[in-house]
Amino acid sequence: MLNQLINMIFERKIFYENSYDIINKRLKLIKASFEYHYNANKNYREICNKYNIIPGDITNYGDLIKIPLIPIDAFKIEAERKLLLTVPMENIRQQVESSGTSGIPSISYKDIVTLDRIAVSILSLYREFFPIIGDYGMFFTIPPKYIAKLGLMKLITFMQVGFSGFDYVIDLPGDPPDFDRILKEILDQKGKSICHLIGAPFLIYDFIQFIKSRYPGKRFDLDPGSMVITIGGWKRKGDSPLCTRDELNGLLADIFNISNFNIRDIFAMAESNLFTMECEYQQKHVPPWGYFSIRNIENPLEKEELSGKSGILAIFDPLNNSSPGFILSGDIGRIVFEGKCKCGRFGQIFQFERRAVGAETRSCALYMDEFINIYQNKGKMENGK
Numbered sequence: 406m407l408n409q410l411i412n413m414i415f416e417r418k419i420f421y422e423n424s425y426d427i428i429n430k431r432l433k434l435i436k437a438s439f440e441y442h443y444n445a446n447k448n449y450r451e452i453c454n455k456y457n458i459i460p461g462d463i464t465n466y467g468d469l470i471k472i473p474l475i476p477i478d479a480f481k482i483e484a485e486r487k488l489l490l491t492v493p494m495e496n497i498r499q500q501v502e503s504s505g506t507s508g509i510p511s512i513s514y515k516d517i518v519t520l521d522r523i524a525v526s527i528l529s530l531y532r533e534f535f536p537i538i539g540d541y542g543m544f545f546t547i548p549p550k551y552i553a554k555l556g557l558m559k560l561i562t563f564m565q566v567g568f569s570g571f572d573y574v575i576d577l578p579g580d581p582p583d584f585d586r587i588l589k590e591i592l593d594q595k596g597k598s599i600c601h602l603i604g605a606p607f608l609i610y611d612f613i614q615f616i617k618s619r620y621p622g623k624r625f626d627l628d629p630g631s632m633v634i635t636i637g638g639w640k641r642k643g644d645s646p647l648c649t650r651d652e653l654n655g656l657l658a659d660i661f662n663i664s665n666f667n668i669r670d671i672f673a674m675a676e677s678n679l680f681t682m683e684c685e686y687q688q689k690h691v692p693p694w695g696y697f698s699i700r701n702i703e704n705p706l707e708k709e710e711l712s713g714k715s716g717i718l719a720i721f722d723p724l725n726n727s728s729p730g731f732i733l734s735g736d737i738g739r740i741v742f743e744g745k746c747k748c749g750r751f752g753q754i755f756q757f758e759r760r761a762v763g764a765e766t767r768s769c770a771l772y773m774d775e776f777i778n779i780y781q782n783k784g785k786m787e788n789g790k
């Protein structure tokens with residue numbers, strides 16, 4: 406089943422299959438992935454033994470709750486993340502980091518099989534959701550070479566493959582963006598290439614504020630089809646959120662004449678390979694080859710919430726070949742609905758709400774302690790102590 410994964414992703418037909426087919430295929434993929442990690446990863450099998458689960462126990466969605474999840478904090482500790490590996494460390498070709506807003510970055514190891522699947526899935530998702538090939542991209546980031554390990558940069562680098570030209574708003578780390586130059590460059594594209602603005606929401610927001618104060622009341626209509634694609638958090642480090650999504654939509658319509666259909670956000674995390682991209686109705690589609698399970702905040706390991714209700718996001722990611730892709734994240738969100746979206750695609754629609762804070766992280770932290778204990782005991786056994 407996992408051998409079919411790349412073809413399935415590349416073809417993208419699964420987005421238009423009915424819910425019943427998607428649900429069946431997805432369960433088979435998750436089950437195959439669980440079986441693979443269970444058989445190939447001694448340490449993960451140990452955890453499964455502790456929770457008394459074997460692959461044969463997974464027959465329906467209700468059984469997924471039994472699959473042991475990797476707490477996301479485990480990716481912050483080098484010893485832990487090495488113990489999580491299903492493949493030998495020498496097979497790891499890339500280490501992908503989270504932006505580490507909390508200080509300590511998460512690092513996720515990717516082997517060549519995982520990287521192949523990621524590459525195909527990113528390009529496939531771009532082709533599915535963003536008609537941008539052959540256009541011009543203005544990237545609201547610093548050049549990727551300065552932060553190449555960041556997961557978000559991988560998304561940006563892949564997008565550049567299809568562009569006829571692109572530039573970055575910041576040349577060197579620490580330099581302020583030269584918004585006058587950026588505006589001129591964007592307007593220079595008019596009538597030549599459709600120009601898209603892509604990157605950090607706070608930089609795009611600052612750019613709009615710059616234009617509003619420098620050219621009050623003036624509009625700079627971009628060519629029809631221009632998109633704004635935001636990637637990354639909606640906060641500056643440690644700050645409160647910038648503005649609401651509706652406010653950003655309004656500002657982009659006022660200044661650049663960009664409609665909501667062409668304003669899209671991407672939700673991604675370094676530890677998972679399931680990138681959720683927005684369709685023209687600003688709905689975040691969970692890729693149909695993976696599954697988002699919303700868990701009860703008090704009891705995330707045993708209780709899944711119904712569609713529509715908020716909780717802690719657990720991810721089932723069959724793309725991960727390097728380590729089990731079953732993750733308990735630190736994010737709060739909800740499945741808005743599962744079924745046919747207005748855009749015609751089927752699947753789960755996810756809404757990110759916020760990072761888990763305070764008491765909400767208690768059950769996750771307790772689980773992390775238990776998880777580390779099992780692993781540390783395992784490590785002692787392996788060292789013959």
Ligand SMILES: [Zn+2]
Pocket residue numbers: 684685686688690746747748749750
């Ligand atoms: Zn949609």
